[in-house]
Amino acid sequence: MKNTITNGSTKLILLHPYIQKQANPNRLWLIALVSVFAVASLLTLVYTRESFHTTTTTTHITAALNHQPQTLPKSVMRALVHYAANINSTNHMSQTDIKQISDVLKQCASPCNFLVFGLTPETLLWNALNHYGRTVFIDENRYYAAYMEEKYPEIEAYDVQYTTKISELNELVASVREQSHNECRPVQNLLFSDCKIALNDLPNQLYELDWDVILVDGPRGYWPEGPGTISAIFTAGVLARSKKGGNHKTQVFLHNYNREVERVASEEFLCKENLVKSSKDLLAHFVVERVMEENGTHQFCRNYPPTSS
Structure with a gap:
């Protein structure tokens, strides 16, 4: 309206x-x-x-x-090597030998599987140098292995019982030669092995890994009743030859190469033809190739050395 x-x-x-x-x-x-x-x-x-x-x-x-980056910077690696080599310890590895191992770790394809026999003053160094890979330590002292894992959570360590004695070196070598076609074969799954000197009580997963680098720096072996490194050297030789994939070569380092057990056992199971370098500072470097089981090989070396008396 x-x-x-x-x-x-x-x-x-x-x-x-x-x-x-x-x-x-x-x-x-x-x-x-x-x-x-x-x-x-x-x-x-x-x-x-x-x-x-x-x-x-x-x-x-x-x-x-x-x-x-898949490896630590060179400056860090050099600092770690220099620092570790200058620690005041009578059981410490020399700077020359540490550098030789660190150079191989630096060239190792990442991730690198690094197996170390023995918890030593270099334990933290090895773990640091293989920063992007997996480093596993094997030691005969269960209490020390537990202590290291508790104090340093980044350390992966396992204890193992050694049944060998240094005083039985010749008998042990002879028994392996007798069983090289059976229980002590150079290519086998050690988890199921009954070879007297084989380490078959490690965690199952460790037998499935392809190890790129192995260092034998234990167990202790400076008195007749001590276990010595014969089992560790034999196990390293079998693990290297029994790889299933990855790089077909394993870099094997042996410390205290000047001692009788280390020299005899390495000639038997790592072989002189695989020796790349040995230094005056007690370190020997072997390169052991994978062997296909179907090849039917039942000996570790092309020519067995005579058993030491």
């Missing part, structure tokens, strides 16, 4: 309040609709930006992880 008011020649048209009331709801709905659309657009924009940021960040992190 409208009312007309005449004032001289001017006419004023007044809208009835009822008509104004009819128009307000439509305007409110329109404002509400526009507001909802604006809020929805804002939320969509924020979510899209957050999603893009998250995706970009994840991509950068993944790329960084994929391109992280």
Whole structure:
């Protein structure tokens, strides 16, 4: 409805309040609709930006992880080697020998599987040098192995019972020669071996790994009734020849090569033809190749050395 008011020649048209009331709801709905659309657009924009940021960040992190260095920087490795070689210890390995092993670890494809017989003053060093790989320590002292794992959680150590004696060296070598076609074969799964000097009580998983580097620096062997390293050397020789995949060569280091047990056992099970280098600082380096079991070989070396008297 409208009312007309005449004032001289001017006419004023007044809208009835009822008509104004009819128009307000439509305007409110329109404002509400526009507001909802604006809020929805804002939320969509924020979510899209957050999603893009998250995706970009994840991509950068993944790329960084994929391109992280697989070996320690040379400066760090040199510092570790220098520091370890200068620790005051009568049982410590020389700097020359430490460097020889560290050079091989540096060239090892990552991840590198490194097996060490003996918990020694170099234990932390070996674990650090093989930072991106797996380093496993085997020791005859169960209490010391447990202590090292508790004090240094990053260390993976296992204890093993050795049944050999240094005074029985010649008899042990002779028994292996007699059983080389059976229980003491150079290619076998040691987990199921009944060879007298084989280590068959390690965790099962360790027999399934392809070891790239093996260091024999234990067990102790400086008195007649001590276990000596004959079992460790035999086990290292079999593990190297029984690899299933990966690199077909295993780098085997033997410390205290000047002692009789180490010299005799290495000539029997690691073989002179595999000797790459021996230093005046008591370290011998062998490279032992994988042997396919179907080849039917039943001897460790091409020419057996005579048994030491």
